[in-house]
Amino acid sequence: MKKIFSRPESLKDAPFHYCPGCGHSIIHRLVAEVIDELGIREQTVGVPPAGCAVLAYNYFDVDMAEAPHGRAAAVATGIKRILPDRVVFTYQGDGDIAAIGTAETIHAANRGERITAIFVNNAVYGMTGGQMAPTTVLGQVTTTSPGGRVPLRDGHPLDLSEMLGVAAGSVYIERTTVSNPKGIMRTKKAIKKAFMAQLENRGFALVEILSPCPTNWKMTPEQATKWVDETMTKFFPLKVIKDVA
Amino acid sequence: MSGKVLMRGTHVLGEAAIRSGCRAYFGYPITPQNELPEYMAAAFAKMDDAVFVQAESELASINMVMGASIAGARVMTSSSSPGISLKQEGISYLAGMELPAVIVNMMRGGPGLGNIAPAQGDYFQATKGGGHGDYRLIVFAPAYGQEIADMTRAAFDMADKYRNPVMILGDGMMGQMMEPVVFPEPVDPAALPKKEWVLDGAKGRPSRIIRSLWLDTALEEELNWRLVRKYERITEEIPDQEIYMCDDAELIIVAYGTAARVAKGGVHRAREMGLKVGLYRPKTLWPFPSGPLARLSRTLEHIVVFEMSTGQMVEDVRLAVEGRCNVSFYGRPGGSVATPEEIARVLSSTYHRMGSRNHKGSEAHAVRDLSRRAAG
Numbered sequence: 001m002k003k004i005f006s007r008p009e010s011l012k013d014a015p016f017h018y019c020p021g022c023g024h025s026i027i028h029r030l031v032a033e034v035i036d037e038l039g040i041r042e043q044t045v046g047v048p049p050a051g052c053a054v055l056a057y058n059y060f061d062v063d064m065a066e067a068p069h070g071r072a073a074a075v076a077t078g079i080k081r082i083l084p085d086r087v088v089f090t091y092q093g094d095g096d097i098a099a100i101g102t103a104e105t106i107h108a109a110n111r112g113e114r115i116t117a118i119f120v121n122n123a124v125y126g127m128t129g130g131q132m133a134p135t136t137v138l139g140q141v142t143t144t145s146p147g148g149r150v151p152l153r154d155g156h157p158l159d160l161s162e163m164l165g166v167a168a169g170s171v172y173i174e175r176t177t178v179s180n181p182k183g184i185m186r187t188k189k190a191i192k193k194a195f196m197a198q199l200e201n202r203g204f205a206l207v208e209i210l211s212p213c214p215t216n217w218k219m220t221p222e223q224a225t226k227w228v229d230e231t232m233t234k235f236f237p238l239k240v241i242k243d244v245a
Numbered sequence: 246m247s248g249k250v251l252m253r254g255t256h257v258l259g260e261a262a263i264r265s266g267c268r269a270y271f272g273y274p275i276t277p278q279n280e281l282p283e284y285m286a287a288a289f290a291k292m293d294d295a296v297f298v299q300a301e302s303e304l305a306s307i308n309m310v311m312g313a314s315i316a317g318a319r320v321m322t323s324s325s326s327p328g329i330s331l332k333q334e335g336i337s338y339l340a341g342m343e344l345p346a347v348i349v350n351m352m353r354g355g356p357g358l359g360n361i362a363p364a365q366g367d368y369f370q371a372t373k374g375g376g377h378g379d380y381r382l383i384v385f386a387p388a389y390g391q392e393i394a395d396m397t398r399a400a401f402d403m404a405d406k407y408r409n410p411v412m413i414l415g416d417g418m419m420g421q422m423m424e425p426v427v428f429p430e431p432v433d434p435a436a437l438p439k440k441e442w443v444l445d446g447a448k449g450r451p452s453r454i455i456r457s458l459w460l461d462t463a464l465e466e467e468l469n470w471r472l473v474r475k476y477e478r479i480t481e482e483i484p485d486q487e488i489y490m491c492d493d494a495e496l497i498i499v500a501y502g503t504a505a506r507v508a509k510g511g512v513h514r515a516r517e518m519g520l521k522v523g524l525y526r527p528k529t530l531w532p533f534p535s536g537p538l539a540r541l542s543r544t545l546e547h548i549v550v551f552e553m554s555t556g557q558m559v560e561d562v563r564l565a566v567e568g569r570c571n572v573s574f575y576g577r578p579g580g581s582v583a584t585p586e587e588i589a590r591v592l593s594s595t596y597h598r599m600g601s602r603n604h605k606g607s608e609a610h611a612v613r614d615l616s617r618r619a620a621g
Contacts, residue, residue, distance in 0.1 A: 042448040042449070045316075066457055068338050071304065071305070071308035075311050076312060083316045086445060107301040
């Protein structure tokens, strides 16, 4: 019998702890598939975030180093500078990369660090229980914006990827989604391109992935994917933000 | 660079680090230690296998240190008091992840932005934690240029041996002062013992994890006890001190770093006055060299602790002495540096007060008197 589908080699045989309908499981699988397809499992070091994906080291079967909240780009910089022929990727949520880690991320991009950042944007702080994130959209209800996010009090949703696109050292920035099959296919292609940018030693690459969080959005998984497609994409349009060959 | 050379403290530290196999430096400028990153930048620019990054902040730099250590490099960062406060997050993680790294603190006046003058107000921060959680740094306190060179070598070796961050605690004066130094023989980084825990891609082996999160309380407790056992081993193996003119002493002064150099001058002057005084100088601040001080305290009448702070190490001295003799404190915080004459006056007035009063009563008087003297 021909085997047409199996667990990627770069994923351990461990059940995910993620909530039903959460995008992390899909994104983990896509990253692992890309690592397998590029044949870089034995030369890759991953840097998981503080946040829902903090346990990513239990799932990815590559060397994994934990970073303090937001500091993944700096930790990855240290690893990559010592081991320039290895592939280093960070995996970060929106709180991690767009709030506490903004400085580390922008400067890593600006230095053109040869690292790949996977930025999972679910517009909320997931692990801590659904507080407002820098990417929380206007009007969105969270535990710390109970009447909905208003700009005067809470500021605007942060377009981190656009900001990173401005940085001279970034070479590839794309925003995708895993809320529908087409988006998932597109996301995998983007992740592959982001790893390729590193393998070709070109500069900093990042894929921002819009990802449902049914639990903290207090929606069903189905409602959550719909909300990504209909509401989140208005604030965070799906597009290639930068692609410098 | 063989034989004796004349160099300032920060440059001695940089050269000694390179000779100890350090091939990675990450930092952020702050006075008074900028000559150290400048030295590393210039030296590493001429080396193919060395990495220098001026980070965007102290936070970023200590986390780059973390990454380089994870990847197996002998790595260093340096800063001064306010910058070290910013690095504390990363230092706690380094300790929790058991990662070797050398962190230099050329202390300045504080708290807050303070000033750029030499001070010793970061003793508590260096020796009692600084960051969150139950951990200890190994803390070296050089007082002379030659010691900066020797302790830098020891710092890298101890960091690797114990898989623990090590701090070299100096101050602004020490960093600027030029002294003759003989450097240790260079170490070839490639010849250092292989670290079996580094993350360099799981080629031909199972993948590895370096982490600090232990959600299972039993595992976190196990880590904490394992760290304690390591700290106990370090406490047995590395405490070091200089005991100077203490054989016949009735009164000794305890001081470290720059303060100890001033104190030694004070001891010389007091000896010229015919006073039986000596100096006890901790060379490691954590672990604090308690044993020899405890033994000395049995035959002493009095100990004066002198620090360029309002009194921090004095607590460790009192713990070591356990009430066997009187302990008083004399401090010059905020970047003021005492003179040897001043210290001689302190020693002389304490000496002449000794024996004429009930010991327990005299301690409070001595502290008050000396504080007033410091203020005046």
